[in-house]
Amino acid sequence: MTESELHRRWQSTTAAPVMSLQYVQHRLQSLERRARRRNRTEYVAGALGIGAVVWALTQHDSVALQVATVALLVGCIYSLWRFQRVARVAAIAELVRVGDGLSAYRRELERQHAVRHKNFRWYIAPSLPGALAYLVVSVAQSPENTVVYACIVALTAVWIVVAMSVDARAARHLQQEIDALDSLRGE
Amino acid sequence: MDSTFNREALGTAAGAESESETRDALYHRVAVEHAAALTRIAAAYEADPHRRPDLLQDIYFTVWTSLAKFAGECSLRTWVYRVAHNTAVTYVVRERRHRSRALYDLDELERHPDVFDSERAADEAQIVARLEQLIQKLKPLDRQIIVLHLEGVKPVEIASISGLSAGNVATKVHRLRGLLARHFNVEISP
Numbered sequence: 001m002t003e004s005e006l007h008r009r010w011q012s013t014t015a016a017p018v019m020s021l022q023y024v025q026h027r028l029q030s031l032e033r034r035a036r037r038r039n040r041t042e043y044v045a046g047a048l049g050i051g052a053v054v055w056a057l058t059q060h061d062s063v064a065l066q067v068a069t070v071a072l073l074v075g076c077i078y079s080l081w082r083f084q085r086v087a088r089v090a091a092i093a094e095l096v097r098v099g100d101g102l103s104a105y106r107r108e109l110e111r112q113h114a115v116r117h118k119n120f121r122w123y124i125a126p127s128l129p130g131a132l133a134y135l136v137v138s139v140a141q142s143p144e145n146t147v148v149y150a151c152i153v154a155l156t157a158v159w160i161v162v163a164m165s166v167d168a169r170a171a172r173h174l175q176q177e178i179d180a181l182d183s184l185r186g187e
Numbered sequence: 188m189d190s191t192f193n194r195e196a197l198g199t200a201a202g203a204e205s206e207s208e209t210r211d212a213l214y215h216r217v218a219v220e221h222a223a224a225l226t227r228i229a230a231a232y233e234a235d236p237h238r239r240p241d242l243l244q245d246i247y248f249t250v251w252t253s254l255a256k257f258a259g260e261c262s263l264r265t266w267v268y269r270v271a272h273n274t275a276v277t278y279v280v281r282e283r284r285h286r287s288r289a290l291y292d293l294d295e296l297e298r299h300p301d302v303f304d305s306e307r308a309a310d311e312a313q314i315v316a317r318l319e320q321l322i323q324k325l326k327p328l329d330r331q332i333i334v335l336h337l338e339g340v341k342p343v344e345i346a347s348i349s350g351l352s353a354g355n356v357a358t359k360v361h362r363l364r365g366l367l368a369r370h371f372n373v374e375i376s377p
Contacts, residue, residue, distance in 0.1 A: 001314075003364070006373050009314050010337040015222035016229070016240065019247035021211055027248055100350025101331050104273035108280045181328070 042084070050077075064137045072130025082122040106181050109174050116171040120164050210254045213263065217250055221267050224338055225250075228268075231322045231334045232275035242278055249274040261347065268335065268348045276327040292326045293362050314371065321370060332359045 019027075053073050057066050139149055217225075229243040253270045257263070318337070322330055328349065335345045346356045368375050 001371065001373055003367075003373050003375060006314070006318075006367060006371055007337055007339055010227070010318055011223070011339065013223065013227055013230070013315060016226040016243055018218040018222050019244055019251075021214060021251075024214075024248055024251045027244070028252075099273070100269060101272050101276060101328065101348060102350030105276045105280070105327050108277050112280070 046077075046080075062137065062141065065134070065141075068130055068133035068137050070130070071133055072127060075127035075130045078126040079123045102181055106178060109178050109181070113171055113174040113178065116167045116174065118171075119167055120160070124160055124164075210251070210257075213254045213257065214251050216263065217254075217267055221264065225267070225271055227338070228271045228275055228334060230319050231330060232279055232327075234319070234323045242275060245278060246271045246274050262344075264340075265344055265348055268338075268340070272331045272334075272348065276331070279327050279330075293329050293359065293366070318371070321366075329359065329363075332356065333363050336360050336363060 050073070053069060057069055060066050060069070135149060135153065139146055225246055226243060229239050229246060233239045233242045250267055250270050253266070257266055322333055325333065328351075331349050332345060332351075335348060340348070342356045342360055343353060345351075345360070346353045349356065351359070364373075364375055367373050
């Protein structure tokens with residue numbers, strides 16, 4: 001077989017049905033509706049969560065516990081906000097990448113790298129002061145439960161270390177791929 | 188086919204057309220001129236025939252959305268190929284999290300030809316299917332180059348679509364031709 005014969009065979013495949021303009025419009029509206037619904041759900045869930053914590057705060061007699069809970073809540077809200085920014089579904093305008101393939105591929109890898117790289121800074125660190133304060137206050141109030149709290153802390157620490165190492169490994173692989181792409185453009 | 192965008196080519200009334208009408212007209216042109224190529228791009232990036240229409244729909248949708256930004260600085264074909272490949276690459280990278288299938292770059296495929304379960308080009312009816320299998324094993328950038336090469340796109344235009352330097356494209360195309368020659372018993376023309 002000649003090379004041109006191979007090309008001819010490849011190019012001889014027939015076209016699948018084309019997406020009609022009406023369907024494109026329908027899909028656009030459906031995507032916009034879904035985005036609006038998702039935003040609404042997130043806001044309502046956030047408001048309900050904050051409401052529940054505020055209610056729980058009023059039930060505590062201990063000011064120290066109230067302060068710890070507020071610190072934990074602030075940390076969680078910050079982490080959720082960061083996660084929503086980094087990992088959210090792309091908006092319709094962002095779906096369109098009209099640049100060259102190398103840039104588009106690199107951008108996608110970078111986005112994933114940003115999610116994985118040193119993510120403990122924004123998904124663990126912000127909640128840490130509140131969690132520690134909560135723990136200290138709880139131990140001070142019920143010293144008989146110290147062993148239970150110690151077990152919880154140990155299990156959480158193991159989970160954090162495993163999650164961080166998995167993410168770090170993934171980030172390293174992504175970075176290697178990004179570096180390889182950069183070397184292609186430079187030559 | 189050179190399909191350089193020219194507003195006059197859309198008719199003398201093009202200037203009076205609204206932006207959305209121009210976009211719709213361009214979309215019709217894409218449907219007429221590039222539907223088969225877009226189908227092949229979807230096949231190159233999605234191995235599962237049941238999921239392929241989803242990717243193809245994503246590609247059409249993104250192409251239509253992108254046409255609002257198209258100002259004719261490159262040919263319509265270059266634009267469509269760029270957007271289609273970028274959409275497919277994003278799809279592959281995101282799907283990779285859910286699928287454990289390994290992807291190889293050209294070096295790996297050349298060093299370990301057995302990763303492509305080739306039965307050689309004995310059954311010619313299966314050539315296209317096996318070509319798709321080979322392409323689907325490649326990493327996105329190499330996949331883009333081989334698909335464009337098979338589509339008959341010239342290296343200069345491949346460089347423009349992919350963002351690689353012309354030298355890199357020439358090297359990759361040369362190696363891809365060797366790969367195709369080995370797996371499909373193709374006689375390489377000088």
